[in-house]
Amino acid sequence: MNPGMDCKEAEEAVHGYVDGELDRAAAARVDAHIRGCAQCRRLYERERQMSASLRQAAERFTAPADLGQRIGAALEMAAKPASREHAVSWRQLGLAASFLLVAVISSALTFRFSVPGETDRQGEEVISGHVRALVANHMTDVASSDQHTVKPWFNGKLDLSPPVVDLAREEFPLVGGRLDYVDGHPVAALVYRHRQHPITLYVWVDGSAGDGAARHLSRRGYNALGWTLKGTVFWAVSDINAEDLQRFAELLKSQA
Amino acid sequence: MSEQDRVKRFERLALPHLNDAYNLARWLTRDAQDADDVVQEAYLRAFRYFDGFKGDKARPWLLSIVRRVAYDWLERNRPSTVVRLDEAFRDGEPEPASSSAAVQPLDPEAHLLRATELRELNQAIADLPTQFREILVLRELHELSYKDIADIAAIPIGTVMSRLARARRLLKEALTRRPPREAINGA
Ligand SMILES: [Zn+2]
Numbered sequence: 255m256n257p258g259m260d261c262k263e264a265e266e267a268v269h270g271y272v273d274g275e276l277d278r279a280a281a282a283r284v285d286a287h288i289r290g291c292a293q294c295r296r297l298y299e300r301e302r303q304m305s306a307s308l309r310q311a312a313e314r315f316t317a318p319a320d321l322g323q324r325i326g327a328a329l330e331m332a333a334k335p336a337s338r339e340h341a342v343s344w345r346q347l348g349l350a351a352s353f354l355l356v357a358v359i360s361s362a363l364t365f366r367f368s369v370p371g372e373t374d375r376q377g378e379e380v381i382s383g384h385v386r387a388l389v390a391n392h393m394t395d396v397a398s399s400d401q402h403t404v405k406p407w408f409n410g411k412l413d414l415s416p417p418v419v420d421l422a423r424e425e426f427p428l429v430g431g432r433l434d435y436v437d438g439h440p441v442a443a444l445v446y447r448h449r450q451h452p453i454t455l456y457v458w459v460d461g462s463a464g465d466g467a468a469r470h471l472s473r474r475g476y477n478a479l480g481w482t483l484k485g486t487v488f489w490a491v492s493d494i495n496a497e498d499l500q501r502f503a504e505l506l507k508s509q510a
Numbered sequence: 511m512s513e514q515d516r517v518k519r520f521e522r523l524a525l526p527h528l529n530d531a532y533n534l535a536r537w538l539t540r541d542a543q544d545a546d547d548v549v550q551e552a553y554l555r556a557f558r559y560f561d562g563f564k565g566d567k568a569r570p571w572l573l574s575i576v577r578r579v580a581y582d583w584l585e586r587n588r589p590s591t592v593v594r595l596d597e598a599f600r601d602g603e604p605e606p607a608s609s610s611a612a613v614q615p616l617d618p619e620a621h622l623l624r625a626t627e628l629r630e631l632n633q634a635i636a637d638l639p640t641q642f643r644e645i646l647v648l649r650e651l652h653e654l655s656y657k658d659i660a661d662i663a664a665i666p667i668g669t670v671m672s673r674l675a676r677a678r679r680l681l682k683e684a685l686t687r688r689p690p691r692e693a694i695n696g697a
Contacts, residue, residue, distance in 0.1 A: 269675045273649065275656045304678060308650040313632045317532035321546060322525055325553045329521065332554055333513040385543070474550055 324475035377471030384491040394430030416442035453492040642677035
């Protein structure tokens with residue numbers, strides 16, 4: 255048998271050779287061939303260069319800074335159903351909070367498999383809006399912790415003057431506001447913060463809505479909590495846990 | 511093991527590969543938000559399958575789940591990008607006439623590193639059919655062995671080799687087809 259290699263064979267083996275994936279015998283045969291064949295040597299050089307250039311020049315995408323945290327939070331939620339046996343911890347949570355938590359857990363588990371209902375749609379939309387602002391790194395059009403700066407900023411931009419309250423002492427400092435869109439309509443988006451986590455509070459007027467029951471939704475590690483007061487719709491969205499978001503909502507309602 | 515310990519153990523094993531997972535998802539979906547969604551879903555899925563994970567190589571295991579979730583996502587949202595390419599580039603199809611013997615009018619490799627052309631290189635990779643793009647990314651960016659790539663993509667090693675060769679050739683052709691720099695920059 256002829257241990258040599260023809261050009262066609264060398265061409266087929268050149269990628270494995272460049273990638274260091276040939277066994278020793280095969281590599282030796284390619285090696286012998288390209289020493290003796292200028293054409294295949296050029297091919298090898300080109301492929302080697304191509305591979306090296308790709309490694310240097312192709313873009314390596316890095317995960318968003320908070321993705322790990324969001325995954326951690328989603329994992330915690332996914333792991334929690336097992337703690338249902340621990341009745342004490344459930345009782346400690348209080349009835350309202352535990353209902354909310356059950357809903358959050360089950361929606362986290364059925365993530366992407368559930369068909370969004372009519373009320374869910376709004377929640378989906380405000381979560382998307384919040385995420386869009388995060389990804390674009392554009393949470394605020396007006397950045398200020400002063401309610402007397404943020405509130406007038408919306409004048410003339412919207413047909414409502416959103417209530418802006420200062421919750422800094424309750425660990426929810428105001429960060430600013432922006433104009434956002436829900437259902438294609440401009441809405442007020444107030445931005446608060448809890449520790450390092452931003453919260454968007456969406457506010458718009460829907461005269462037909464009246465006072466509605468609280469709604470909640472969890473998607474992709476984000477929680478959305480919605481309620482209606484005298485024809486004004488509110489949605490709070492954040493990656494903070496459902497209990498903290500609930501506390502935020504209660505604080506707002508108590509100051510309204 | 512308590513459920514919390516299980517989460518901690520999973521996080522220690524899987525979170526170090528977050529950037530790898532994201533990079534692959536991003537190259538497969540070609541969209542930042544979609545990659546974000548795919549990675550989150552992949553981690554949740556990986557956590558559900560965690561008990562079945564016996565091996566010591568967490569990275570290929572995790573990437574194979576990212577890949578599967580990304581393909582599910584593509585099939586749900588952009589079915590044409592997956593199906594059409596399968597039909598157009600069947601494995602085992604005879605290779606087109608060898609290009610190495612032909613005179614190459616341009617030298618694409620030599621141009622690769624020019625800053626002005628980085629965007630075009632990355633665009634050319636993004637434009638590759640998914641099956642070739644994934645092999646190229648796994649090999650050149652994640653520097654995985656043919657064996658690991660074969661496991662991740664659930665194809666034989668021979669197919670890894672032929673797809674990689676095809677990916678590189680398609681990329682080279684795409685870069686060679688581009689108009690010369692003078693034409694791009696204008697007079
Ligand atoms: Zn030769």
